[in-house]
Amino acid sequence: MNEVEVNSITRQEVVLTVTKMKQKKAVGPDEIPVEAWKVLVLEGVGIEVLWKIIRQAIEEGKNIPDDWRLSINY
Incomplete structure (x- = not known):
């Protein structure tokens, strides 16, 4: 597997990802x-908080769940 540098995530990427999540x-x-x-x-209630948490986790590399560290690309 190749390691890829992750750039900071945008607010719009967070919104798009949540929009695509399947309900139920x-x-x-x-x-x-x-x-x-x-x-x-x-x-719009929690986007700023969620975005800040995700950015901070990625940028500082602390407290990132193991699942976030693995990317499978096809």
């Missing part, structure tokens, strides 16, 4: 349903 699926390890993420992000 089992929750992940955070136990937060997709519907909650969509309300927070798409209604």
Whole structure:
């Protein structure tokens, strides 16, 4: 596998990713349903906070879940 440098994520990328998330699926390890993420992000309530957390995790490289460190590209 090749390592790729990750540039900071944009606010729009966060919104687009949340928009594409499928609803009515089992929750992940955070136990937060997709519907909650969509309300927070798409209604503008939590996008700034979520975007800041993701950017900080990527830029500082701290507390990044192992799943975020692995990318499978086809």
